[in-house]
Amino acid sequence: MIERVLHGKVAVVTGGASGIGRSTALRFGEAGASVVVADIDADGAEAVSKELTGRGAAAVAVRTDVTDQATVADAVAIAESEFGRLDIVSCNAGLAGFPTPALDADPDEFDRIFAVNVKGVWHCVRAAVPALRRAGGGAITIVGSVMGERARPGFGAYASSKAAVNHLARTLALELAGDAIRVNALAPVATDTAMLPQFLGPEDPERARAAFIAGIPLGRLAQPEDIADAAVFLSSPAARFITGVVLPVDGGRSV
Ligand SMILES: NC(=O)c1ccc[n+]([C@@H]2O[C@H](COP(=O)([O-])OP(=O)(O)OC[C@H]3O[C@@H](n4cnc5c(N)ncnc54)[C@H](O)[C@@H]3O)[C@@H](O)[C@H]2O)c1
Known part of the structure; x- marks a missing residue:
């Protein structure tokens, strides 16, 4: 059980239907925030929203494609219309792909990865900042x-x-910073989610998993909750003087 360090806050979590995003949405709710679960997987977002409300948190689901600025703007608008404000944004939606030598990457897949992982984040921040300013600041x-x-x-x-x-x-x-909006990044190591098989590759996933673990001093893969707890911290008043940090949550992998 974590403390209610986000009591009264309102959060949007993109990619909230699965894995790290789902866990982040649940932890935010547990910490007292109202949560907009935004995901391209509308059914998955709805299921997480129901999980949150079943645990006594306020939540709503919205189908959001982060490559589409208009649907991201809808998610922010819903935060304000349903819960009155926006304080916290987790730009989490992402895509990976099977291991491929860089020069052999499929050009369309390359574009898609950048559209979701990079421009999708930019869309998300662009949509959220006016609302965060209206709230007097916030944490991304x-x-x-x-x-x-x-x-x-x-x-x-x-x-x-x-x-x-x-x-x-x-x-x-x-x-x-001048708007009292803190922006940080999390840098997870291989995390046990639906995305993991792509990092392990199709050939010998058990061997790849063992190789990943061998490179992690704390001796295991990350669990989504490991990343979600760091997101709660960075979004909370305890991190009030932390901005511009890329925080490894990696069991020592990057030391
Ligand atoms: N799993 C890992 O090993 C790992 C490691 C480091 C970083 N990450 C990052 O963590 C984030 C979450 O990944 P995960 O491991 O939980 O994967 P996941 O596949 O379990 O979840 C990703 C979520 O993003 C959603 N999504 C995909 N495209 C979207 C779009 N266009 N618009 C809105 N939602 C979209 C999916 O529907 C899914 O719910 C990603 O940014 C990923 O790159 C993952």
């Missing part, structure tokens, strides 16, 4: 990746998209 957390800081063969498109958003977080932190 972008889900980047440890792969955005440390290269690994086979993930040219994905890792460079994550390097882009890790750095976008730093840039936005400088540009939005």
Whole structure:
């Protein structure tokens, strides 16, 4: 049980239907926030919203495609119309792909990864900032990746998209500090979600999993809750003087 450090706050979580986003939405609710669960998977978002309300939190689901600025704007508008304000944004929606040498990447998949992982974050921040300003400030957390800081063969498109958003977080932190809007990124290591099989690759997933774990000093993969708890911290008053940070949540992988 975590403390209600987000009591009275209103949050939007993109990609909230699954994995890290789902866990973040649930932790935000547990910490006292009202949550807009925004995902391209409308049924999945609805299920997480129901989970939240079943646990006594205020929540609403909205179908949001982060590549479409208008639907992201809808998610923000719903936060204000349903809950009166917006304080917290988790830009979490993301796509990966099977390991491929960078020069062999499929051009359409390359564009799609950047459209969701990079421009989708930009859409999300652009839509949210006017509402955060109206609330007198806020906290944006972008889900980047440890792969955005440390290269690994086979993930040219994905890792460079994550390097882009890790750095976008730093840039936005400088540009939005005057509005009392903090912007940070999380850099998770391989996390046990629906996305994980793509990182492990189709050939020998058990061997790939063991190799990932061997590179993590704390000796296991991340669980979605590990990342969600860091998102709660960065969104809470306890992190009031932290902005522009790319926080590894990686069991020591990047040390
Ligand atoms: N799983 C990992 O190993 C890992 C490691 C580091 C970073 N990440 C990042 O964490 C974030 C969450 O990933 P996850 O592991 O929970 O994966 P996941 O596949 O379980 O969840 C991703 C969610 O994003 C949603 N989504 C995809 N495209 C979307 C779009 N255009 N608009 C709105 N929603 C969309 C999906 O429907 C899904 O609910 C991603 O940004 C991912 O890159 C994951």
